[in-house]
Amino acid sequence: MKTLTKDVYSPSQIESIDPCKSKLDKIGFTFVDLFAGIGGFRIALEELGGKCLGYSEIDKAAIEVYEKNFINNSNSADIRLGDIRNIDKFPFQVDVVVGGVPCQPWSVAGKLKGFDDPRGELWFDTLRVVRINQPKIFIFENVKGLIEPINKKHFEHLVRSFQSIGYFVKWQLLNSYDFGLPQNRERVFIVGIRKDLENAQEFSFPEPLEIKPKLYSFIDGVKDCSNFNKSKIEPQILYGDKKIPRSRNRFQKDDELNDFFVFCDTRDGHTTIHSWDIIRTSEREKLICYTILKNRRKKKYGSKDGNPLSFEDLAELIPDLKQEELDKLIRKNILRYVKNQGYEFVNSKNSAGINGIYRIFLPHSDIIPTLTATGNKDYIAKISIEGCENPEEYKDKFIKEIYQTKIFKPISAKDAGKLQGFPDWFIMAKNESSAKKQFGNAVPVPVVYHLMKSLLTQVDFGQKYDS
Structure with a gap:
């Protein structure tokens, strides 16, 4: 597997890696990929030495692309966990849980129904899965609308709920542009660190990279x-x-x-x-x-x-x-x-x-x-x-x-993939329209990469990572 050796990678994306080839000799941490989509979180976390133990997604077209890239023709032992609403206790212990919780209930492009939208209620399922499984860290991504004044009470309730089950919670708006992509994409990232971990309260979000991407x-x-x-x-x-x-x-x-x-x-x-x-x-x-x-x-x-x-x-x-x-x-x-x-x-x-x-x-x-x-x-x-x-x-x-x-x-669709930081090896959907939709829904890979790297270098959760 080809690993990164620098923060400023080739202009269009993280250097190419192949998830179907051998992993790093030493796995640094394990993770579960909730609301997995087509794998934006997974690409970044595997690049940093993570091993995926399970993934949850219900969109059939997204699952097909995800499994073609990460499961088929590989020795992966990942478990398809299915609908998050049916997930209870994992059949394994896991270090990190990540996911891009559906954003439509909080988006200005949607109807801003928040928790009144069935998709907004998926936050309660996310909270339940974290409470039952107690990962050391979680990272969840959502649209800027989640923290807008109109949703302030909902968001504060969400943060308090995660705090009440044993986590220090921090959040911040991160823009794709600041991490090497020429896209003005602001997303809120919510990070939870289990309170029993050393340095749990010391975490700070990554600073913008000193590069200025152009279209x-x-x-x-x-x-x-x-x-x-x-x-x-x-x-x-x-x-x-x-x-x-x-x-x-x-x-x-x-x-x-x-x-x-x-x-x-x-x-x-x-x-x-x-x-x-x-x-x-x-x-x-x-x-x-x-x-x-x-x-x-x-x-x-x-x-x-x-x-x-x-x-x-x-x-x-x-x-x-x-x-x-x-x-x-x-x-x-x-x-x-x-x-x-x-x-x-x-x-x-x-x-x-x-x-x-x-x-x-x-x-x-x-x-x-x-x-x-x-x-x-x-x-x-x-x-x-x-x-x-x-x-x-x-x-x-x-x-x-x-x-x-x-x-x-x-x-x-190929342009959209590059603008989201997906590497050249990634196999996108054959249908152009479907591929563009999936990339539009995806999490920007470099943002997750630098966020997770900051966690690995700042928080001691029993793993070894050389910065």
Whole structure:
């Protein structure tokens, strides 16, 4: 088995290892893989010398991939434990229990039902399995929503429950980007250390790695941007008299052009592409569209977060407006008329994008947004854009050189695997859609690797590990 010798591995993932070949001469610890999915936890823990004694998963497609990679054609003696709701006492003693507990009940993409969702109740089964089997350590992963204010009482109850059965519990948000992956993926990791272990209270989470991953190192078929230099631009040029949006994340600099373009008619920004930018329209037609964009959220036109505007409303805002002008924009499929209400954009839902595209990221970008099981409409440009002095030039160059020439690609299942840190040897599902869904559900391998390494080097639980 090929082991890691450094914290900064090859740009795309942990160095290749083969779980079907011989393990390390000395097994450092044993573990059980709950909610195993396709094995993200297992790859990381085996790389650190762990031996899996059993795994629990109910999704048949995930089990097929998991067993193809870790069980078939090997000497593995793992026990398939089945549905966690039926698990009681393990037929063995185990050091570590890990798992990515289903996140939909706590996710903003779900309905935020928490423990009222049957999948949220699986936390109680997880608690029961830990209480009965008393592993020395547990690591559980979940979405950021679990610790949001709306779920504060639920989360605090969860922590107290684990504490009450004999564990010191610590938790922290960890971002995949900080551990070598160009993905802005924040997940909460909950670590429990049995109170009788030496140094149990001394554990601290791993610090971010001193590497700055970029998309081009992980995505097949895009230009190498290692020599790319970003220009500095005055914020006033980017935003004019507007305030800098609060929604900007840590990867968006206020004095740099964005590394992505958003296709959206209902918002505006220096890298927003509207339908009237990519459909042939006159300056007058653009004026009408921008007028609707700037006024559609004003309370005087309705209580919704985006209201249709009547002809009368628009006529007050646009001098000499003619009905034919609006009809022409309807024929171009930019506007539509809502009976008894007025005119609105055809592309009225932000995340729906335009023509099936929501965002296109340039290959020199630090990140891609969080991969999800449901997928998204994000694409990656095959080339970057340099030498632009202002947003207008930047947008025009993007439309002409990337969008119109179709020099961009969707995120493939193989790309998704790399963005989650899965190694090259991993055998993914044959169906592209299924594989992308499974990777979107998976835990990022390098994050688990560095978290578990921190536990092994800081907590004495009867095992030997040379840091």
